[in-house]
Amino acid sequence: MYKVVLDVMGGDLAPSSTLQGAELALQSFPELHLYLVGKESVLKDWKRKERVSLCYAEEVVKMEETPKNALKKKNSSIFKGLELLKNGKAQAFVSAGNSGAIVAGAIFTLGRLEGVRRPAIATLIPTLKEPFVLIDAGANVDSKPFDLFQFGLMGSIFLEKVWKRKNPKIALLSIGEETGKGNTLVKKTHQLFTNSQLNYVGNIESKDIFWGDVDVVVCDGFIGNICLKLSEGLAEVILEMLKNEVKNSFIYLLGMRLAKGAIKNFRKKADWREYGGAPLLGVKGNVIIAHGRSDPKAIKNAIKVAINFIKFNLIEQLETAITKTLEVEEKK
């Protein structure tokens, strides 16, 4: 049995989307046992359900709350859920809630893996070919070169073990492909990667990331979060602008109606919901952060990612790789 905690209260559409997602996940994954964490009133219909345990948490961390504030709410679904992990009752935690609070809560409750200074969020992003991992997508705002180096290592292991990508290519997000392009942080990180054993292919420019030629794109979490949200926002605006153009003519409208299926297929391919959740890598536990706007399908897919983390023993794999890399680095 895969024991996964679901924070029922987290997300813009919670609790209806999370509960429907739980339902979907239980149907899809017969080896899943779900720990639902949330208000008793919300969970009243879920008593005595097969493969479901309930854990009541009467406090709720709001989406816009600061991590500092959230850390005070020990009876929140985020905290109570993470404690189930800490106590060994469950093996993974999934939440579409306030990501800053989840990161802070996970570091506080579970602690960091040996040798990791800063855990990071790894988000899968669709491209023309296979998706790539953007890491850090927003767990940290001010990072150091060695942090970025570890992000690359962790992202690479995640992609290799969970998504079965062979020997992933790691690239560093910068403003030019050439060595020496970038800010101080990037230049120093570039040196660390170049001197390492990792499959590092150099800098990548942001305009090239969507063509699918690299597997792991490393950046500081402030920039990663800006890139992530910029991509989402721009894709929406482009479709909106196209829609506005089409309105001007019957022929255009007819054309777009005919091509509607193509746009739908594109949307499906470009849809983050397909990939479910983004793991927080570097803490002592499987923590999956789902998108704040997660619908039931996205919740189900985030739970799938959690199951894979358990199945492929990701924490252990990360621990081994980090220890090994640290040993090599220290010997230098």
Add this chain to the structure above:
Amino acid sequence: MYKVVLDVMGGDLAPSSTLQGAELALQSFPELHLYLVGKESVLKDWKRKERVSLCYAEEVVKMEETPKNALKKKNSSIFKGLELLKNGKAQAFVSAGNSGAIVAGAIFTLGRLEGVRRPAIATLIPTLKEPFVLIDAGANVDSKPFDLFQFGLMGSIFLEKVWKRKNPKIALLSIGEETGKGNTLVKKTHQLFTNSQLNYVGNIESKDIFWGDVDVVVCDGFIGNICLKLSEGLAEVILEMLKNEVKNSFIYLLGMRLAKGAIKNFRKKADWREYGGAPLLGVKGNVIIAHGRSDPKAIKNAIKVAINFIKFNLIEQLETAITKTLEVEEKK
């Protein structure tokens, strides 16, 4: 007469695109006098042309050259062109060449405006409504809070004086709208803006910038450059993905053929070429950096921006505003 220098050698498509752009500009702007700077062999057909002066520069700065290297090439079209500005022969300089070299060359040759620590590139970006100014789009890689504050001030004056936008709204690019969201640089800059007289509306998330609700988006040049290139790259990839989808079905293909005009109109609206060049604000001279891939139309539009800078006396306006703001800040 508006005396504008054009670097004929700069840009991926130079010199053919720059020379055709020069031709277009001379046709469009009867009060324009162009100083063409480049190799004698390239300019041989341009002798004794009306409203045209030639300046030979036999060295060329390559697109991928480092600014440090470029600074050594005193006989390059960039340097020779900037010197025409410095010596008062011309009033504005336009180049689609290596932007790092133009920034370094302009600071070295022309110097900074009194009180400006770091000049910045201001780029107009299309939105659902009116375009906004992204500043800094890549002149600097490591900036300080007061630099970002000045970027906001300069971007605002540029938009107000050259593009006649009334009382532009300045926003700071961050990972959340709320005060306190962001990295150390953003948090400190937010304080400076909040305490100032400027029309500052707070943080803006990257997903919201394309809706056209703010006029000036301030960020560090490393992030600005990444956002700029990400937007360009993503727009291309989205259209490419749609094209791939359409190939799968005759009906989709037919639909897209019918709606082609809509896509063309969209492309036109989203086209950076419409806005021509991005000024380098904060140096003692009108310096316009055109896109590296500029075609003749983009070159012509960059020259138009240069003419507007001269017409509206932008340097003087910037100087006055900066001095005034510095006085207020010092009194605090």
